[in-house]
Amino acid sequence: MRIAMIGAGYVGLVSGACFAEFGVDVCVVDTDAGKVEALRAGRIPIYEPGLDALVAENVRDGRLSFTTDLDEAVRGAEAVFLAVGTPSRRGDGHADLTYVYAAAEQVARAAQGRLVLVTKSTVPVGTGRQVRDIVRRVRPDLSIEVASNPEFLREGSAIGDFMRPDRVVIGTEAGEGGAWAMTVLRRLYRPLNLIEVPILATRIETAELIKYAANAFLATKITFINEIADLCEKVGADVHDVSRGMGLDGRIGRKFLHPGPGYGGSCFPKDTLALARTAQDHGAPVRLVETTIAVNEARKAALADRVAAACGGSLSGKVVAVLGLTFKPETDDMRDAASLVVVPKLVEAGATVRAFDPAGMGHAKPLLPGAVHYAQGPLDAAQGADALVLLTEWNEFRALSPEKLRAAMRGPVLLDFRNVYDPEAMREAGFHYHSIGRP
Template structure:
């Protein structure tokens, strides 16, 4: 089979490389000529563990190609996937579908024969029907089927998520056209039959809503345990044990019950907001999701104030070391990262911030002038009055408490990810604080 992937961003590049690994011929098309040239040269524009090797091997074997020419990519394709951006629209919080609709029209114009047009981007309910109207208006002469195939890729483990997913969701239009689309997508995902991955076939609208509902639910779990952590601090309970006690209940599960500074990233903030706005438009508001959004935003600001309070109520003239700036480990993504709220607030309050992140490229762009970037955790800690662990990269777990303490001028350590053992850190001489633990 042969497919085209429109968009060489995170979703398009990971999905395209993984489909190629399945044995499919994949052509990824993007309007950014510089990005395409970089990919042809083997330079990956994002950090995702294992992606560079996957792209290199499949490009070398001829299954994965890159182009700026849409017609070249679409020609002879059995399916074309739309993996373009759907950022939050300024002013109202809705997902901006400009790129999706423009790409759908361009693909329809470029098509030379029947194909399946698949939305891979995260899009609100009703988008598939609008895409269907576009392709029928532009190419009434051609049998173009429309489908939705939402991605469930976690940054930092995206390749494993694609190769060994919990499920594959396929949304199609009703009738023979939808049946043809479902058959093509089932063929594409046939390698997953060996590991018996469930393939859920639904209507277009259902598939679109599954993605939003899943992300909103996970965001709500994170926000819930963060609020429980606050209560734990007041009553002397341990949020780790509370989360474990909850997670052992099969109806709840243990994942996404880790207290911290709030969620960020490319999906949860954008998708919860888009779901809330869509639900309002349809007269079925999702109040729980609306509360999740508000509580999470407040959470990030609270973390900055927590740092200031731990430093005696003022950080003016103090040096603060920050470990980890990306929204989560194993990615260079800074979108809606808690650090974007915490660090500027500390600088505004008069602190000098020294930071280290293992993947700092985007952090340096997002925090220009606000941070002194260091080449190691110990360098960041050197001379600091207080240290804040903001992102739980694995290398931070192995740091020697004694070496950290020796490098610092002060003794305040705020562990906002509950990485360290409180007793060990106190034994090393730290005034240690974590989240939701006595």
């Protein structure tokens, strides 16, 4: 079986490599010639554990290839996946579908026979219908079936999520064409039958909405436990025990109930915003999601105020070490990371910031102000600091010796915004320790 993946970004590259691992012949196409050349040379443009080895193995075995020639990629493909970017549109928060529609038209022009055109990108409800109208207008002579197959990949564990998913969602149209498209996509995912992965067959609109609803719900869980953490601080409760007590209820579950600086990354911020805008346009506003967005943004802005308060009310002339810049560990993704709000506010308040991140500093440098100094490691960042702020819970930060960390610093203030350290151990090491939602 041969497929094409349009877009060599995070979703397209991971999905293409994993389909190749299933034994499928995959051609990934991208307009960025430099990226394609790098991939052909074995250089992976994103940080994702295990992806470099997976790509190299399937390129070597001839199942995975890269090109800038869309006609070449589409030729002979039974299914073509659209995995292009859908960023938030400036000004109104709607998903920008420019790349999706342009790619759909290009695929239609390049198609030589019957195929399934699949939206893998996260797209608002109704996008599949628009794509169908485009391909029918461009190629009325050809049977191009449109389907939706949303991705549910978590950065840092994307390969496992693809190879061992909770479910696969496939949305198709009614009728013979939709039935044929479903058959093609079920055959593509056949290796997952061995581990009995549920395949949910739906209408296209339903598949599109499932992805947004799932991400909005998870973002709401994160925001909810963060607000409960704030309440815990006021009443003397421990948010971790509250979270554990909630999570043991099978109706709730324990995942995404970890307090922190708020959600970020490539999905939750833009997807919650796009869902809210779509709902408003259809006269069915999702007030809970709208509130989640507002609370999450306010939380990031308030973190810098916590740092100032812990330092006596002023950051003027203070040196603040920041450990972790990416929105989560095991990724180099800086999109909507808490650091992009917190660090500029620290600098604006008069602090000198010394930052370290194991993977994200290359992407962070053009996004953060010039007053940020980038360190060689966590102890280097802490050297001479008046306060230390932990923003991302990389494993190497968990393993730091409290005594060595305290010895490197000038001041005793430590703000652990991920609750990775034991409060008693940090106090014994001489820190004025602050965490989230713990007495």
